Amino acid sequence: MEIVRAKDYGELSRKAANILASQIILKPESVLGLATGSSPIGLYERLVEMYRNGDLDFSKIKTANLDEYVGLDPENDQSYKYFMNINLFSKVNIDLNNVNIPDGTNKDAETECDRYETAIESLGGIDLQLLGIGNNGHIGFNEPADHFPARTHIVDLTESTIEANKRFFADVSLVPRQAYTMGIGTIMKAKKIVMVANGEKKAPIIKEAFLGKITPQVPASILQLHPDFTLVADEAALSMIQ
């Protein structure tokens, strides 16, 4: 495991964007596994900037996102598809036919999860998977559990996640109750994994996940076993492991 230190969120975003940019430059037809959430927003901004400066070409890039809410239309501004369009896809020359996100409108979980796992396999697997980390150690929507789920699957959101998400919706009844997520096995099969983490709120879980024991109760701890895992974090997030 490599740790790339940054003094603040701006530097973290630049450093992480440089890692993704070198992947794109060295292998223009790369398969990128992408994440939503607040952590990668700055990194996506930097990638868009590099594209606008003529330094990056996304025309052959393929992507597969980690997760999506079940039941949300892609036009819903809380869907992860919408997030990706706003923050990256609509701003670079990516071919939208090369973009993969679990289809939250497909209510048939078994079919959708099999379709998604097969789609990733037929891309030849993921070259570089980008991750954030939840305060409880979740990656994707793989919450603390008694085992590491292998494949793409459906999860019931915890009450605390529903509670945390309700501020984005007009009414709590509109908050999705379920999500599709890549499994831990899907994530671990990526050739390279890059995690971005910032802020002091992430410091305790960064310590537990990467200095503690490997356990499905802290899903991110499995990354200790990945042969090419890089954590890009700011000083605040690293403050408990200096």
Ligand code: F6R
């Ligand atoms: C997002 C995802 C989540 C987030 C995590 C951290 O696609 O899968 O696991 O990476 O919840 O979220 P932020 O970055 O908002 O702290």
